[in-house]
Amino acid sequence: MSDRRTRQLRDALLLAASLVVVGGALLSHRGQEPSASPPPPPASAPLDPSPLPKGGEPERAAALDQHEQREMQAGCDFADRGFGVYERWRPLPIGRLLVPPARAIGADGGYDLLVHFHGAEPVRKVLAPQGFDLVIAGVDLGTRSSEYARAMEGGGWDALLQAIDREVGSAAGVSGARARRLLLSSWSAGSGAIGRIVERGSSRMDALILLDSLYGSYMPGQTSLVQGQLAPYVALASAAARGTLLFYLTHTETPTSGYASTKEVAAFLLRELGASPIAVTSSGDGAREAAPGDGAEAPEDALRLTQMYDGGGLFVRGYAGAGPGGHCAQLRLLPAILAEHVLPTLGRGAQ
Secondary structure: OOHHHHHHHHHHHHHHHHHHHHHHHHHHHHHHOOOOOOOOOOOOOOOOOOOOOOOOHHHHHHHHHHHHHOHHHHOOOOOOOOOOOOOOOEEOOOOEEEOOOHHHOOOOOEEEEEEEEOOHHHHHHHHHHHOOOOEEEEEOOOOOHHHHHHHOOOOHHHHHHHHHHHHHHHHHOOOOOEEEEEEEEEEHHHHHHHHHHHHHOOOOOOEEEEEOOOOEOEOOOOOOEOOOOOHHHHHHHHHHHOOOOEEEEEEOOOOOOOOEOHHHHHHHHHHHOOOOOEEOOOOOHHHHHOOOOOOOOOOOOOOOEEEEEEEOOEEEEEEOOOOHHHHHHHHHHHHHHHHHHHHHHOOOOOO
């Protein structure tokens, strides 16, 4: 074989080997590439009209996620002054429980119960040092009202009350423990649980406290509320105006997108009763003082009172807060609401 032919054969072999190497590398690289993402699932069909507000939940969930991310800077990072007379949180099937000393439990096992939905730890921080001698249940289930609503469906609410009775009885060493007075409160998305409870009408409550926590659904393509969706709350507000129970409703100026804000819903409830709030033009210093001993200053202007309505046992308060700080600051009002309105109505005060 000539030298020329030998060189040609060698070059051909080298070229073939190179092609094999390059081809293998390309196949290996392709195998490592992520597969194409599957197409997104079709959007779910809209929910059927409900007697309880469900509108705008995707937007609301996103807003609440942002609120949680900013809690440490925006007013939900409350000063922690311990557990007061309470020893610790006790676990429940859903949520957790603070049980006061045995003196707060009657010889017959009767006790006063506050069940709060959404924000258990801030509520512990503002209430535990106050000495109200309340059994306090705190339930946190996420950032969407639908999560709270689902938990209270079926026998969820009754099961929670039964679990609380058992835990109180065990902690106090009494048999047949039962809630003699029931106080319900919620903040933000926690109103989803309240909605299911009042919709069923299965429990008589002595007081209802909604802290920037009642939203509404719009009619499709409109900015008017779905007819009848707030009927249970209108009935409660009417009963409170007659003095049957205490209903305390607060709202901020926080805007919403795609569903009715707490301010819009508060105005709607009052209109349904033929009532309207009065404007408050003071500096709002008194409103800040209405959160006694919370150990931290509220964000500037967050708790400046702008409007109010009092009628029988119905109290509506509007505040100037218009963002996450103002939203979180509503939790600071709970001690004052209990001390100044709820407990005196029940014939007791701070211990």
